[in-house]
Amino acid sequence: MTSAVSFQKASRHFGSVRAVDAVDLDIAPGEFFAMLGPSGSGKTTCLRLIAGFEQPTSGSISIFGDRAEGVPPYRRNVNTVFQDYALFPHLNVLDNVAYGLMVKGVGKAERHKAAEEALSLVRLPGYGARRPGQLSGGQRQRVALARALVNQPKVLLLDEPLGALDLKLRENMQEELKSLQKALGITFVFVTHDQGEALSMADRVAVFNDGKIMQIGTPEDIYQRPRTRFVADFVGSSNVLPPDFVQRYSGQHRWGSLRPESIRVGRAAKGVTSGEGVSARLVSTNYLGATTKLALDADGLRLHAIVPAGIALPAEGEAVVLTFNREHLHLMDEPA
C-alpha cells in the first residue's frame, strides 16, 4: 500500500540552519497524524514541504506515490488550514469557501452548492453572505476548514489550527476535527506544540526537535515509552531520572523516566529510615483543579508529582517519602 505522504531523507536547509534534516517519514492513508515539537523544531517546515511552499534541498517527498519535488502548491491535491486562517477579506464566506472551485472553472451555481454543503459540514449553514471580519475566531476556523475540504483533498494539512482559540472552544474543536476526519476518511496531518492536543487527537505522533524526528509512535507509545530524555520531558513533562538514580531501583545504568502521576507522596514517619522510598522535601504545591502538582527536592534531584485533589497534603518544606511501582519506571534507549 502506498503511503499518503512519504519523506525519504528529506532536508530543508536555510543557509546554515537545518530546519528539516534528513527526515524519514511515512504517513498511512486515512491516518490522523500529528507533528509535535517546540517552536523552531521543523514541524511547520515539514508541513510546508508537503503543501509545496518549500522545496526540499535534498532527499525526496512523495504524495500518494507521486514525486512532489518541483510540483507547485496549486498542482498538489493537498489543502491547508492556516494558522491565521488566511481568509480573503474582500470575499464573503460563501465565495471564500468556493474559491478553490472557482479557480478550477466550476460554474457558479455548482460551486455555490458545494460551498453550502461544506459549510453545513462544519456546522455553519447559512453563514455564506457574511464577511470574514464579522465572524468570531472559532467560526473563521470552521470557514477555513470548509474552504479546504470543499476541494476534496487527499491530504489535509492543519497548521496549529486550534492555537488561537480559547480553551473551551479548543476542546470542542478537537472532538469535532476527530469525528470529521473519521467520517471523511481523509488523511489529516496536524502540526501542534501542544502535547495534550497531539495525544488526544492523533492516531500517531511524530515528536520533532532540531529538525529531526525524535520518535514516531502511537500516543500511548510516546507517552508511556519515550525513547529519549527530550521526548520524556516534552511529552507530558515526565521526570527524567539520571542513570545513577535508576541503577538503585532497576539495577541498570540507564536514563529513566517516571510519570508525575506514578509517584505517591507520603509523610516521612519519625524515626523510621526510608528503606523503600525516596526521601525528599516538598518545595511547592501547585493547585490545578482536579489534581495538585507537587515540586519535590530529592537530594538535589528536582521531581514533580501529580496527586488527585482531596488528598491531605504535607506542608511546604516538610520531609516526605516518595514511592512508586517499579514497572512504572521506564528505561530509555538513550545511552547513559
Add this chain to the structure above:
Amino acid sequence: MRSDGSQSAPLGLKIAAACGLLFLHLPILLIFVYAFTTEEKSFVWPPPGLTTQWFAVTWNRPDVWQALSLSVRVAAISTAIALILGTLCSAAVSRTRFFGRETISLLVILPIALPGIITGIALRSAFSLADIPFSFWTIVLGHATFCVVVVYNNAVARFRRTSGSMIEASMDLGADGFQTFRHVVLPNIATALLAGGMLAFALSFDEVIVTTFTAGQQQTLPIWMLEELIRPRQRPVTNVVAMVVMLVTLLPILAAYYLSRDGDQIAGSGK
C-alpha cells in the same frame, strides 16, 4: 482626551479656525473672480466690470487645447507606467527578502525627496549626453520618476497590511500566479492603487520644474500658464483655464475619496 460632540469650542478658537480656512481658500476665489473681469491687461481690484466673454475666447484658442491635451496625455501615460512599476517594485520589496532590498527601497523613494531642479538638471544632462531629442517621452520619463514613488508608497503600505499567508492560501487552493494576482492581490490593493494613481496624475499634471528641463519647446498646461502671465493680453484666459481645470479635477478627487473610504471599511483597515 477626546471632547464629546455636544460640547462647543470656544469662540476664539472658532474665529481662528475660520481665519485659517479663509486664508487658504480666498486666493482661489480671487482667481475665479478674475476669470470674469473686463480688464485684460492687468488684474485690478475691484474688477471694473464683469463679462463671460473669456470663456468663448479660451474655447477658440488652439494653444490652450494643445497644452491641455499634452498635459493630460503625459499625466495619463506617466501614471500608467507608475502603476505598473510601482506595484511590481512594492510587491518585490514587501514580499521577499533579498540582498540590497533596503537600498532599492531608498533609491525608489529618493526622487520625491530630491529637489525637482536636481532631477531636472540630471535628466537634461543625461538626455544631451545620450543625444536624445526632447519629445513627449522625455517629459513622461521625467514625470514617471516621482509618479512611481507615490504609487510605490501607497502599495507598499497596503502590502504590509495584507497577510502574506493569503497568497499562499490562494495557491494552496489551486490558483496559479496570475489567478492569485487577479482574484486576491488586486482586489486587496485596488483602493491603494486608485489613491496612488490619482495622486500621481495630479502631481504630473501640475509639474513645472522637472518639465522645464525635459520638455524643450513643448508646452504642458502649467508651463503654458507661466508663460501666459508674462504676456500682456487676454490675461483672464489663464484664470478661465485654471477655474475649469479645478472644477473638473474636483469630481474624480471626491469620487476617489468616497471610493477608498468604503474600500478601507471593507478591508477593515483605517488610513
